[in-house]
Amino acid sequence: MSPIATSTAHYHEDASSHGKELSKNPHVTGKVSGKETEKLVINTIRCLGADLCQQYKGGHPGTVMGAAAIATALWRYSMRYNPANPEWVNRDRFVLSAGHACLLQYIMLHLSGYPTWTLDQIKKYHAPTMDGIAAGHPEIEFPGVELTTGLLGQGIANAVGLAMANKNMAATYNKQDFPLIENKVWCFTGDGCLQEGVGQEAISMAGHWALDNLILVYDNNSVTVDGNIDICFTDDTNAKLQSMGWHVLEVSDGSNDLAAIVDAFDQAKKLTGKPVFINIKTIIGIGSANQNSGKVHGAALGEDDVANVKTALGFDPKQKFFVDDKVYDYFKDTTTKGAQWESDWNDLYERYKKAYPKEGAEFQRRLEGKLEEGWESKLPPKESLPKDPKATRQTSGIILRSVVPQDNSFFVGSADLCESTFVNWDGMVEFQNPETGYGDYSGRQVRYGIREHAMVAAANGLAAWQKGAIVPIMSSYFIFWLYAAPSLRMAALMKLRFIAIATHDSIGVGEDGPTHQPIAFPLFLRALPNFNYIRPADAEEVAGAWILSLKDAEHPSLLSLTRQPVPLLEGTDRNKVQYGAYIVKGDEKEVPDVTLIATGSEVARAVDTAKLLEEQNGYRVRVVSMPLTARFDAQPVEYRRSIIPSSKSLVVSIEPYASFGWAKYAHAGAHMTSFGHSAPYSVLYEHFGFGPKNLAAKISTWAESKRASDGKGWEIPGVGEFEELLLNKGH
Amino acid sequence: MSPIATSTAHYHEDASSHGKELSKNPHVTGKVSGKETEKLVINTIRCLGADLCQQYKGGHPGTVMGAAAIATALWRYSMRYNPANPEWVNRDRFVLSAGHACLLQYIMLHLSGYPTWTLDQIKKYHAPTMDGIAAGHPEIEFPGVELTTGLLGQGIANAVGLAMANKNMAATYNKQDFPLIENKVWCFTGDGCLQEGVGQEAISMAGHWALDNLILVYDNNSVTVDGNIDICFTDDTNAKLQSMGWHVLEVSDGSNDLAAIVDAFDQAKKLTGKPVFINIKTIIGIGSANQNSGKVHGAALGEDDVANVKTALGFDPKQKFFVDDKVYDYFKDTTTKGAQWESDWNDLYERYKKAYPKEGAEFQRRLEGKLEEGWESKLPPKESLPKDPKATRQTSGIILRSVVPQDNSFFVGSADLCESTFVNWDGMVEFQNPETGYGDYSGRQVRYGIREHAMVAAANGLAAWQKGAIVPIMSSYFIFWLYAAPSLRMAALMKLRFIAIATHDSIGVGEDGPTHQPIAFPLFLRALPNFNYIRPADAEEVAGAWILSLKDAEHPSLLSLTRQPVPLLEGTDRNKVQYGAYIVKGDEKEVPDVTLIATGSEVARAVDTAKLLEEQNGYRVRVVSMPLTARFDAQPVEYRRSIIPSSKSLVVSIEPYASFGWAKYAHAGAHMTSFGHSAPYSVLYEHFGFGPKNLAAKISTWAESKRASDGKGWEIPGVGEFEELLLNKGH
The missing domain is CATH 3.40.50.970 (Thiamin diphosphate (ThDP)-binding fold, Pyr/PP domains)
Structure with missing residues (x-):
């Protein structure tokens, strides 16, 4: 034995x-x-x-x-x-x-x-x-x-x-x-x-x-x-x-x-x-x-x-x-x-609520997993959003600053990129050991250091603490979220709510080059069960992405944001982000010749491309923004067909990621067929073929090859016929 | 200044x-x-x-x-x-x-x-x-x-x-x-x-x-x-x-x-x-x-x-x-x-080659990025492969042991799972500090410890060392490769050759549960440019996967292998793995009613399902094994249509991963719509609907809903109509 x-x-x-060395030979306490x-x-x-x-x-x-x-x-x-x-x-x-x-x-x-x-x-x-x-x-x-x-x-x-x-x-x-x-x-x-x-x-x-x-x-x-x-x-x-x-x-x-x-x-x-x-x-x-x-x-x-x-x-x-x-x-x-412990604590809590009614009410609200009442109304309406082109990482900062500072539920941080990801705010207190002089433990701005993986795994702990009492918001450059992929996956498996702010998405990263330009990683996040991968087109959709993320208590969300400026689009609508995809340009009742599906910073490019196709080719063109594929897939079939009429219209997807996954919706696509390159983003967009002129040319050439023999309408390609419209040779 | x-x-x-403390106040050498x-x-x-x-x-x-x-x-x-x-x-x-x-x-x-x-x-x-x-x-x-x-x-x-x-x-x-x-x-x-x-x-x-x-x-x-x-x-x-x-x-x-x-x-x-x-x-x-x-x-x-x-x-x-x-x-x-340094070294090398002709020739061969001549012929032919069902991680071990021990080019290791991933061999020497007594630096079996990320990043260094002189082979359970995702991506970006042995794929992991069952991660690897994600169906395809990986000096490869046994299939062919997909059951010249596309351990299940559909429904059924989607996509359109006639045949994909990506080839799919579960793999396959009987029932019900109105042939679904045949509710 x-x-x-x-x-x-x-x-x-x-x-x-x-x-000092404490109790080298301690007495055993009486407990055992x-x-x-x-x-x-x-x-x-x-x-x-x-x-x-x-x-x-x-x-x-x-x-x-x-x-x-x-x-x-x-x-x-x-x-x-x-x-x-x-x-x-x-x-x-x-x-x-x-x-x-x-x-x-x-x-x-x-x-x-x-x-x-x-x-x-x-x-x-x-x-x-x-x-x-x-x-x-x-x-x-x-x-x-x-x-x-x-x-x-x-x-x-x-x-x-x-x-x-x-x-x-x-x-x-x-x-x-x-x-x-x-x-x-x-x-x-x-x-x-x-x-x-x-x-x-x-x-x-x-x-x-x-x-x-x-x-x-x-x-x-x-x-x-x-x-x-x-x-x-x-x-x-x-x-x-x-x-x-x-x-x-x-x-x-x-x-x-x-x-x-x-x-x-x-x-x-x-x-x-x-x-x-x-x-x-x-x-x-x-x-x-x-x-x-x-x-x-x-x-x-x-x-x-x-x-x-x-x-x-x-x-x-x-x-x-x-x-x-x-x-x-x-x-x-x-x-x-x-x-006994719990009963004593319950007594304490009852006395606390009487002595400190405001704090007690807030504590109770958080235990119930609720955010501060009326938070949604504090978001700036579309008409108050910046009219000039802004990076969505910046407009995300505007939204963040409208809801985060006043509600202690939010616990915000970054992997050493606080200013670049726009998760800071005036008057914020850092979560720090008070002895450092940098902040204290009541602080809600967290300096996670250059430790993306532990940042997200720790956030899972935060989100799991009396589930819903804390809403972790973390931020880093998009590609570094790949370091944290196992923890993103665990959040999805556990159905924990957090918001991951992933700035610098796609080839829009520019000069930092192919190491920093995600091409395939976003597709993993789209494939992941229980996960909201949201790529908003502009400031209005950024607001929609925040609303969706905060209301969805059972899913982690990642907001895929741009480094580069994008315009505020006429057709975007925060309330439609929840449907996963919706029409931003074109008449819902008319069957278009060509439907362009785009996400994020490419929606504006798709709108410009559509205008060229209308002007130059006389096509009726619809543009669909699809910020969240999983939500679209979950819509009733009638909705899906009303948005993307793929049996009657030629459908083209536009996104500078790998085309993987897009054949589900589109007959052809403009995507990356290689890794990216190191150059300013505007140069890259042209080089890889995402300039509206080139897109319009490629799309119309392809579309004309699908003209029905009677000259009216189109021969709609079937499953297995998806075509890559751009063949780029990067790394 | x-x-x-x-x-x-x-x-x-x-x-x-x-x-001891060396030279606290060292003299500056004369060099400066x-x-x-x-x-x-x-x-x-x-x-x-x-x-x-x-x-x-x-x-x-x-x-x-x-x-x-x-x-x-x-x-x-x-x-x-x-x-x-x-x-x-x-x-x-x-x-x-x-x-x-x-x-x-x-x-x-x-x-x-x-x-x-x-x-x-x-x-x-x-x-x-x-x-x-x-x-x-x-x-x-x-x-x-x-x-x-x-x-x-x-x-x-x-x-x-x-x-x-x-x-x-x-x-x-x-x-x-x-x-x-x-x-x-x-x-x-x-x-x-x-x-x-x-x-x-x-x-x-x-x-x-x-x-x-x-x-x-x-x-x-x-x-x-x-x-x-x-x-x-x-x-x-x-x-x-x-x-x-x-x-x-x-x-x-x-x-x-x-x-x-x-x-x-x-x-x-x-x-x-x-x-x-x-x-x-x-x-x-x-x-x-x-x-x-x-x-x-x-x-x-x-x-x-x-x-x-x-x-x-x-x-x-x-x-x-x-x-x-x-x-x-x-x-x-x-x-x-x-x-001067190089010239001196060249002299040394010339003398070396004379003094040690065998070693010199081998060194030279490796500098030229070549493997030992005739390695392919050392692989056991199909008729010598085990007839009884074996896990592909085991049959991968058979292949490994037929080529790795005798060629110093191979540098093999695992993240603490050497025996479970079958990368060990008789007489192997460990790469170790000789003072430990466990091996020496000439050893080619590497104990990377439980450090998957650094294992792959280090392997990138090995593969980049006079590119081609060393072929790193690393191994771990599939889900832990997600920890190394950034380094897998970097290998693809750098076009480095290695073989990643990823055992325990899909829900076949069984009892270890959803944390260990990859559902979405493989799809990232499929979307990644320059990367071979290979999911072989049986021992014969495992041989094909090894051949492809070793011949492809410009891509890293990951072999997705089973924990559970799979039979050696009649129709598999190592020489066809290179095409990405090929027919394992059915006549190439006959248009099938239903084409089943499967990968890895599900190919055998697809063959069994096909037999049921033939017997019970009288369908002509083709089964396609698709071990490497990227290679299939790179084939000429004629080949692709000859293998998957999606404009005439109903096409169903079968794979216990998320369906993401399969709509490119199939009209419907049997996939995971949630994370997995903790139970023996045979129970999981039945629960999640991947038993051949259930598959045949689901597929035939769906197919009958596509009967053409004249009773002959099928109404082939178009793009945008992909249907999930299994709706499982796991985590």
Whole structure:
């Protein structure tokens, strides 16, 4: 049987800043209950882990077994939560960055008394069923899971976002004697998340902001899928975390020494001024014949080994999924304490609302996921928008400044391009550690640094914090959003609301050249389920894009904005952006000879092209702006056909991205067939063929080749006949 | 005028490992020539930078001015290269990770005598022209540029790849007294690249491998676009680099103290056992009224300020683009020395080829970008492939093992999933620091760690090293390639050859759930120019995918492979993969009622569905496998219509990704309209409707709705009428 010995928690502190070493041999606090029960609890978790993976011969048993003591410390002693109400606003948050170890979390949710997490539910882990909640990675839809994790590194950044949210809410609403928000965010990580770039970015951010409400628990088992960790990862992790502004604690026997773990967690909760990293050495798959090896990471142990484990731990090898009543008893306290905590908090909140009615009402509104009443009316109407050509990144700034400053729901930031993306405003306060002198935690302008990936992953944490209470707005140049693609995808999977301001889209980037000109990336965002990729044509559609994004609480939105100026168009209408596509030029009742579909900065070019085709060729031309393809696809077929009459009209799509996807709507298209080039945007537009004169020439030549033999009307091309009208040879 | 004083290079060493501090006050070596000339050179670079940005009122002058002394040290004293032959194999490599500072590199390429880089060419920086080589970021196509950089962080990882290549080539070919490959890789970085996750991953990798041929030069100007760096980035960078296994040097006045910089570079070249980080403090935009601020980062200074700068530096403010002859004289040496270095090396190489004819011939073959003769014939023919169903990740392993072990051109690795992606082989040697005992630098199995982004960015460096000499093969689970999307894109932009092994594609991932099931990401890869996204149907197509990828020296390829078994199909043909799509079932001469297009693991399902439609509905059904859409699009129209007769046959696409893009070929499709779910793959296929019975039912119901009114033939749907046959409600 694995012994549960009392060991020590060593405290490391950056010598240059403090130099002191706290409690090298701390006394175990009185909290830890009788040793025998502890052994039983920890071994029960291990055997459950072995059984539940063996059941359907799959899953990740190693961490369940190795980190059972850590989990016991967290759920039994260290975290503050109420199992009966997983949504209690002032709970501690737990994020499993090592999402593949979800079975450990599920077992703990069960043992600690979350009603939904019955033993039967846990038994559905890896079962051939669609109705389980014990998914292969933790999913936000289920109680006790803060965010969906499993793509390595994301969880650390999500946890940073939750910690930011708590800091900001506390700084905004807490009052003397009214600690409305006062809790910790616990994040459980393996080495994988620490190796990933997004994890490192997030760690650096958290250190910069001195998020001392964040505790990162490192399950340091020294084993990876492919073997010992030192085949690929030999950082001095403690020193690295210290260099990024973290407190560092260490526990030497984290698989067994519950007392030391609890003690380290107690210390972590008391430390201030920096986030806390706890490096806990564990033995993966402890008890298995293959313990301490990659073999126990992601595969069931096998019947024989499971039996051996149980025998070694004093369990009956024939009994599966066994939980002694003593184990449940051991966790009974969590339900009682949790109810008390929440009840005390509810009292506090009631008193708060009386003492601070304005703040209380605002806090309550945000908990209900509502924005400030009447926000939409604060947007400038079309007639007040600038008449002269402006970049849509600029007009987005106008909209932002009309709604964001006065509503604390908005949490705005950029990856070091605040002024260029127009997300700043007069009088804004930066979200900063007050000691820096740059701002404080009530600030809502966030300097994410040049860390796009962690910016979005953290924003997912912000958006998930009491979903709807915070609307994260982040910004960067469009191409750098590709760095954050995994987190954009996770936001869509989790159905979180945020607004991503992506400026400098398409070849309009100009001189910075092909590295910075997105050609294919936008198409990924169009293909992504639950995601609003919006490319507004002008300031009016920018307003529409903001309205749509803010009203759609179940989707993240990305606004694809120009670097270069575009005119305010006569036919644009903010209220029609929600339909995905609509007519900006031409009569709805008349079937056009040619329908031009364009997006963003090309809508104005399409309008100019249409005029040329009308003048030079006598065509009836309709121009359709299609800012959001997914919304258009979701319209009734009658609407779609009324906008794009592709069975009667020749349809041409115009957009300086790859043509991929456009054959769904158009018979031919003017698109990029290569990467871009480094030159001023006006030169590029001409070179690649997007000048209205060239477009009109190419379109009319193509159209004439489709003249019906009787000279009247057109031979409408069929599926499979899509033609590229521009064949450019760039990179 | 800014003084050029002699200062010191401070050497920092990890106290725990060595504890010694080298030459705290080193003597300046005799190399640095007369001070007045140096001042003139450095100030000329600064004024050129100011002029060239002012000319078209754009670009990045700040770093050109601040880092002029660093650049002078590099090109005049520290790097070994031959301007007359930028491709000389044993040159030092320079990678500008801070790609926006390219103007500095262009000026140095001009001054140091690269014939292509005339002053006239440099003057085209930001010019309204398509024919310049002074692009907004450095581009691989132009002499003296190793890789296209500018997306922050990429360059550091590219440089790691180049350093790996040099280490591997040296370990493979160098012999006693024949140091065929012996050079340094210099990488110039700003803070942006150090903040980016990919940069941090790469730094950790380089430290792990102890790449002491890599020198990372940090232009530490403490200023970012948005202001002072400490608004967002407060890492102790030196300590951080040390924690990741790097030597750290420091130069305190890097804008002026040329001697100290040269001395630090000399030290860096001599240090062994670890890569070297040189933290050089500089003043961005030095001499400008806005020096030391974000204002000089990415905007021209303005006419007045440019004049002020020139006056302060002792230049005539009216004279533009002025280069004194003394400046050219100062750099004359580089051409002479470069020619001598290469000539000496050529002699060495001739003697090498005589002394080691086998190695010499292999080295020569690789320099010519050729694989080992006859490699294609070593692939197992179709009749030798496994008859029982196998995952394509497994059959890819069979192909890999038939060509990779014996040809040193292949440099293989994984992001910690070597066995699961089947990229290992018997007798493989790991690429490792020999001191670890895990392998040595001649090894060709690379443990990239859980760092997918840096893995691919490093592979770009490997592939760019004497383009074609090395074929990088990397592997991970498909969804984690999304972490590396920016580097996949850069490979396409640079037209580099590699093979990305992406296993666990589609919902076939199964139990790991929606986080791990790609739904939209593959469509990005299809839309990306110059990229082969190949989804082979079975072992035979896997062979075809490998052949295509290896023969296509101008494109990166990603093989999209299954976790789950698929049968070897009768109709598949490796030689037809190159056409992008071809018929696997059905008669080419007969027009089918229904054409099913499928990819990867769904081709077998389409064949089964076709049989049901034939039996139950009496349809003539054709099945088309389309492993590579881009190649199909590039075929002549006759071929395309012969394979997919969409004007006569009803066409249905089948693929468990989003339908985005399929309307180009099909009238209806069976695709994912949501994210996936966590359950065994067989359950998921049924749930989401991809079981052949369900497919046949859905397709026939839809087809019957298209019966022509005369009962014979079909009413073929037009563009805009694409129908989703499966409407699944997942996440």
